[in-house]
Amino acid sequence: MEKLVIKGGNPLKGEVNIQGAKNSVLPILAASLLCEGQCIIHNVPIITDVDMMLEILRSLGVIWQRQGHTLIVDSSKANKYQIDDKLMRSMRSSIFLLGALLGRFNNALVSRPGGCDIGERTTDLHEKGLKSLGAQFGEKGYMVKAPNGLKGAEVYLDYPSVGATENIMLAACKAKGVTVIKNAAREPEIVDLQMFLNKMGAKVSGAGTAEIRIIGVDKLNGCEHRIIPDRIVAGTVLLATAMTKGDVLLKDVIPEHLELIIIKLREMGADIAIGENEIRIKGTYPLKPVDIRTAPYPGFPTDMQPIMMVGLAIAEGTSIVTENVFDARFKHVGEFRRMGADIKISNKTAVIKGVKRLIGTYVEATDLRAGAALVIGGLAGENTTIIEKVEHIDRGYEKIEELFGRLGGNIIRIKE
DSSP: OEEEEEEOOOOOEEEEEOOBOHHHHHHHHHHGGGOSSEEEEESOOOOHHHHHHHHHHHHTTOEEEEETTEEEEEOTTOOOOBOOHHHHTTOGGGGHHHHHHHHHHSEEEOOOOOOOOSSOOOOHHHHHHHHHTTOEEOTTSOEEEOTTOOBOOEEEOSSOOHHHHHHHHHHHTTSBSEEEEESOOOOHHHHHHHHHHHHTTOEEEOBTBSEEEEEOOSOOOOOEEEOOBOHHHHHHHHHHHHHTTOEEEEESOOGGGGHHHHHHHHHTTOEEEEETTEEEEEOOSSOOOOOEEBOSTTSBOGGGHHHHHHHHTTSSSEEEEEOOSOTTTTTTHHHHHHTTOEEEEETTEEEEEOOSOOBOOEEEOOSHHHHHHHHHHHHHSBSEEEEEOTHHHHTTSSSHHHHHHTTTOEEEEEEO
């Protein structure tokens, strides 16, 4: 059992390179299953979600090797379309393999995915889209077949789901004919997936807009690709710097992907300068209150909601945060209250009255982003914070104690 021990009070200072995006690399690794050759993927973060995806790919016959932050993935000998239930439940992103398996084998035998408990995360839209392409679902749910092969179709998503958009993209790449996804999700990670697929020889256009068009091809080949920077990790560092009154230069970022986060941080009083692939932030005190409403991209990202909330907990005034994406993404509020935060919840709205300081104590990471928020709360707070269930944080942050330790944060990992 591992814990993070944080002694707060040090302003973060220095430079940091931002890791590759978790939410980009996972669907891209699933997409590599469609390829009958070797893919070289750079800027892959060393996180447990990537480890689990690689374990699943190995179980399907994929051969891979890691060289630091580069993965060499060879799917030419992949010969299985069944994924063990325990592996499926190890992560939410295992669901992407459903579209990839159908695209490769016209068959898939999987169970429902796992992942963070942040509310209802149905797969209805995934199923609707794949059925439109000719997939047939068995009575047990995910015994899926396309006996006549997948065929292009027009798919309208009732909600711009990132996962459903990506799953349909993967399945449609080798389907016969043309697939059009309407009301598609527009996240930067979907654009990155399109770039990877097209490098393999797919014909995908429109990613980043509400309509994506895929012309099916017979074969996909190997390619080389670099994963985009993780905008949520970048946002975490920005908030931590603002809260600790620090001065940090973030390198290897794409500022356009952080537009709304930067706007809100400036409203809170942070001094932010934007360069080419870099952002410099200087924290000021006291922070000012702002209101946040989460929404699909280009709206404010739900993954940043817990991280922003812990910053608003010490803002001078009252802030309102409305969560419009997940119905149970306020579980972290109880842990923030243990640190002295004044937060009241009513349905999907949180009212945050800023306090002068957060006080370190024992807390527990309830999910990935909530855990990261507790880390930066501890860095900015007084006394010592001890965070349990850090395995949630390790799913998306590469050695978070080293990330903030390099910037002067007093944070260590201990085993018990």
